Amino acid sequence: xxxxxxxxxxxxxxxxxxxxxxxxxxxxxxxxxxxxxxxxxxxxxxxxxxxxxxxxxxxxxxxxxxxxxxxxxxxxxxxxxxxxxxxxxxxxxxxxxxxxxxxxxxxxxxxxxxxxxxxxxxxxxxxxxxxxxxxxxxxxxxxxxxxxxxxxxxxxxxxxxxxxxxxxxxxxxxxxxxxxxxxxxxxxxxxxxxxxxxxxxxxxxxxxxxxxxxxxxxxxxxxx
Numbered sequence: 712x713x714x715x716x717x718x719x720x721x722x723x724x725x726x727x728x729x730x731x732x733x734x735x736x737x738x739x740x741x742x743x744x745x746x747x748x749x750x751x752x753x754x755x756x757x758x759x760x761x762x763x764x765x766x767x768x769x770x771x772x773x774x775x776x777x778x779x780x781x782x783x784x785x786x787x788x789x790x791x792x793x794x795x796x797x798x799x800x801x802x803x804x805x806x807x808x809x810x811x812x813x814x815x816x817x818x819x820x821x822x823x824x825x826x827x828x829x830x831x832x833x834x835x836x837x838x839x840x841x842x843x844x845x846x847x848x849x850x851x852x853x854x855x856x857x858x859x860x861x862x863x864x865x866x867x868x869x870x871x872x873x874x875x876x877x878x879x880x881x882x883x884x885x886x887x888x889x890x891x892x893x894x895x896x897x898x899x900x901x902x903x904x905x906x907x908x909x910x911x912x913x914x915x916x917x918x919x920x921x922x923x924x925x926x927x928x929x930x931x932x933x934x935x
Contacts, residue, residue, distance in 0.1 A: 712795070713757065714744065716765060717806035719813045722820075723836050726813070733803075737796035741788075742772055742779050742807065744795060745817075764814035774920055777858025781817050782806045787863040790922050794861035808863045821859045827875045830892075831900040833882050845888065845931070852885045852928055854921040861915035861925070867908050874908035877915035877925045884928040887935060894935065901932065 712733045719726040731748050739747070748754065749764045756762045770776040772791045779790035783805055784798055811819040828834055858905045861877040868876040883901045888893050899930070909929075916925050 713802040714748065715744055715802065715804045716816070717804075718765070718816045719807070720815065722812060722814055722848075729762065731846040732757050732791050733795075737794075739795050740772075740791050741781075741783055741793045741795065741803070742767075742769055742790040744803075745790065745805075750787050757876040766814075766818050768818050775856065777856030777920070780808060780821075780858040780860050781861075782808060782820075782863070787860040789858065789860075792920055808859055810865075810868060811859060812870070819859075821857070823870055824857050824859060824862070824878055827879060827904070828882055831875075831879075831904060832896065833879065833886050833900065848924070848927060848931065849885060849888050851921075851923055852881050852888075855881050855923060856921060858920065860918045860920065864918050866912055866914070873904055875904040877909075879903045880909070880932065881923060881925055881928050887932060897932075906933075 714731040714733050715728055716731065717726050718729050733744060733747065735747055737745075745765055745767050754762050754764060767781070767790070768778040769791065770778045773778075774789055774792045777789065780787065781790055782788075783793050784803060785788065787808065805817065807813050807817045808819045808821075811821050811823070814820055857878060857880060859878075865876050867874050880901070883897050883905070887897050913926060916923075919925065
């Protein structure tokens with residue numbers, strides 16, 4: 712199997728495609744595939760030329776940290792949750808998320824996700840018991856990994872602009888559920904940074920690795 716990876720040495724260098732050969736078992740995740748390619752001290756590409764180790768991020772390798780978010784065969788996904796056996800064809804293309812600055816190879820800077828929440832004060836210092844008893848949905852919303860996949864597919868999100876995407880809307884719902892004192896504050900920033908810019912393509916729901924029902928969060932927040 713051919714593996715094509717879009718590589719970039721530094722944040723300011725030009726990206727380039729590099730190919731590798733993989734002849735191992737298909738019952739392996741893309742994260743395992745990258746580990747396999749990086750395993751030897753002497754790494755050789757598909758042209759027989761020595762090359763450097765492929766840069767990528769991981770932490771848990773169990774689908775609960777979001778670090779290994781990347782674009783695999785054109786679809787944003789977690790590398791540890793995507794298996795070679797499920798990919799069609801005999802070629803795999805892997806590239807970094809395009810909505811965030813590249814640091815090195817498949818590693819991107821997604822700090823803007825947290826910075827947007829900090830700028831708008833969408834985080835909880837003081838927890839309160841929820842009055843609406845919507846605990847099941849609150850639990851689902853709290854599973855957000857901040858991986859950035861929803862922003863990668865969002866047609867309205869551009870890094871550095873005022874629309875903050877589904878991850879922001881989800882946290883607005885969650886914070887307003889757990890601290891009623893913040894509802895008036897959230898109403899303003901929600902309209903400014905999400906409500907006025909979402910075209911409801913719902914591609915964010917399709918790619919979410921935690922299957923968070925973001926549309927339901929939006930509907931509940933709009934009613935609130």
